[in-house]
Amino acid sequence: MSQRNRPLNDYDLMDCIEEGLNKFGPGITYTVMWRMVVLGDSPKEGILVNPHAFVSALQSIFGHSAKLIEMEVLNQIKARAGSEYSEMQDLAELVNILRKQNLCEPIPA
Numbered sequence: 001m002s003q004r005n006r007p008l009n010d011y012d013l014m015d016c017i018e019e020g021l022n023k024f025g026p027g028i029t030y031t032v033m034w035r036m037v038v039l040g041d042s043p044k045e046g047i048l049v050n051p052h053a054f055v056s057a058l059q060s061i062f063g064h065s066a067k068l069i070e071m072e073v074l075n076q077i078k079a080r081a082g083s084e085y086s087e088m089q090d091l092a093e094l095v096n097i098l099r100k101q102n103l104c105e106p107i108p109a
Contacts, residue, residue, distance in 0.1 A: 007098065007101045007102040008077070008080060008081055008098050008102065009102055010048055010102075013048055013077065013095060013098060014047070014048065016076040016077040016079075017047060017054075017073050017077070019076045020069070020072040020073030020074075020077075021069065021072075021073060023072050024072070028069070031061060032054065032057050032061065035057040035060060035061055036054065036057045039057075039060075047095075048099060051091060051092035051095040051096060052092045054091075054092070055070060055091060055092055074088070074089070074090075074091045074094060077094055077095070077098070081094075081098060085097075085098075
């Protein structure tokens with residue numbers, strides 16, 4: 001199965017998120033994680049379990065500019081996930097769909 005035909009696992013999703021964030025500077029990932037953990041939006045769950053907290057952290061840090069960052073992360077995920085997700089416009093929803101798909105995928109024998 002090729003990279004594009006298999007569901008994205010958590011590592012793939014985090015890699016896409018980091019790639020998207022890094023386009024805006026090297027410290028942005030740490031800043032967003034700090035905001036999520038220290039200020040309590042998602043102290044234990046993390047981005048993949050609570051993607052809405054990730055989007056909220058972006059909004060609280062960057063205001064209206066958060067949408068640009070969110071869209072870049074979304075585009076990174078869609079590029080790796082495949083064309084069937086090209087119309088998705090909600091980052092949290094896409095992460096939830098891809099994680100659910102990955103959890104429901106049968107384990108190869």
